[in-house]
Amino acid sequence: MLKIFITGGTLDKEYRQTDGELILSKTHVNEILGQGNCTLETGLEIIMLKDSLFMEEQDRKIILEKCLGCPEKQIVITHGTDTMAETARVLGPVIKDKTVVLVGAMIPFTFRDSDAVFNLGFALAAVQILKPGIYIAMNARIFAWDNVRKNKESGEFEKIRS
Amino acid sequence: MLKIFITGGTLDKEYRQTDGELILSKTHVNEILGQGNCTLETGLEIIMLKDSLFMEEQDRKIILEKCLGCPEKQIVITHGTDTMAETARVLGPVIKDKTVVLVGAMIPFTFRDSDAVFNLGFALAAVQILKPGIYIAMNARIFAWDNVRKNKESGEFEKIRS
Amino acid sequence: MLKIFITGGTLDKEYRQTDGELILSKTHVNEILGQGNCTLETGLEIIMLKDSLFMEEQDRKIILEKCLGCPEKQIVITHGTDTMAETARVLGPVIKDKTVVLVGAMIPFTFRDSDAVFNLGFALAAVQILKPGIYIAMNARIFAWDNVRKNKESGEFEKIRS
């Protein structure tokens, strides 16, 4: 079986009518799996619902523990894009026998033109095929955990060294 | 570079207001790549725009020739789901040094609840990682060309033998 | 209270995955009212679910009877656009003390770019304000029942005489 850990980020943000804020209150990943007619057996667990700008070292430790502690060998982690590479660098040196793919979105699923559905589909293929290791799957590309950063200006992920 | 061959199928069907028919007149794959913030270099080519129920042996030969003739080693083919497995069985025994992933949709992209975006994201990851061979990517799963069929009742793809 | 009679038409068409046909199996009008945060009290009733090309004189008689028989003075009828003007001409000479607004869509609600939500919002305002009579509400315009036709080429409703 394949595990999907939810940690929050732009992907799951939704509009709160009372004050017009974008908030994290639940995950939409099950809805996305349904839209993709997913017949793959997946276990979904919300670890936290945080904007990744506000993630602290303690949060990344919890994510690491969860990855180490679960029986599944294939793990997708939804994560805010701003510090996704940072979390990958916490998991990378420690997890050796599992395939972990971090994925997120630049535009929340609740928006018409969101990249969330495309990205989650992409990550679910990647995690099933890639050999053990920690990866980031964004912009229809796969990045190794130790050679990736988010370009703050373009909003796109890129290799640090080619 | 990665090649995307368009052959038609449900994925690209759209509504024609004049007579209420669902027709194939162009592809929406570029729109989907844009939605996914795809920074991967891809070449798109429309081979045909056919409902796969009306594909004939000659059509599958053309698709095979296109796959053999292009310089790219990674090829995604959008295809109607009804005879997708049949086309895979034409490509499978012949193409040996390329990774070819066939993908489609159960609901056209033009519908709100389409699986097209999820599926294309999934296929684009698969084609970049899988070793050479012919595959079908549907229902968030990857199938080898010689062990896959569409279950007509459920509309889902499944292995012929487990 | 305001009555909404459903008769079918493009507005409610949805995709049937098993054979790729556009079919009428239920109405989406409640969903549209929810999307519009409608706090207006409305009663919804499905009279039939027909493509208006296949409506016969008997069907229009049933619609007329329903309009005459219900206690509400404000009635919205969802209807296929092809013979909407014809049904209006059956209702027009008979119903004198009620406001009846016929409305439909050129693209089904289930499509991303449907006009159904806009049109139903438009019709719901029209029926609350117009004086008794029979009207067609399409293309953001209101037409009297005895001076309206659908232009088959443009797909737009227009006056017969200006």
Added chain:
Amino acid sequence: MLKIFITGGTLDKEYRQTDGELILSKTHVNEILGQGNCTLETGLEIIMLKDSLFMEEQDRKIILEKCLGCPEKQIVITHGTDTMAETARVLGPVIKDKTVVLVGAMIPFTFRDSDAVFNLGFALAAVQILKPGIYIAMNARIFAWDNVRKNKESGEFEKIRS
């Protein structure tokens, strides 16, 4: 001809990828009119793009001047919902020979489940039929300017006195 004045509000908010903020940078009303297959002649003008919580007396004066100064007798004003009733109370006592309908949205147009399309369709019918006066069109209902408030808890508009 019919005038549509844009003043901002939730309706036109969109997601800015660089910082995840909801911002006002342009209007989507033309896109909505296109979706509604609107053949009505309309003139669109952006007066301002403000969250109505930040509108000041000076802003409402500008809106009033615009309504008085334009040649059109039918005016739709898109406006944030939080102080929509306040702006209506500035226009109400002064404008006597024009029909002015204020409309907005609880969820921005850029979200999948927005009420913007429904509401704008509703307002466009209302403005064409209502006799001169100032109105708010929300929740599929029409309110007179001097008997309407937004219920902060429910987010719905309601009469002050029944």
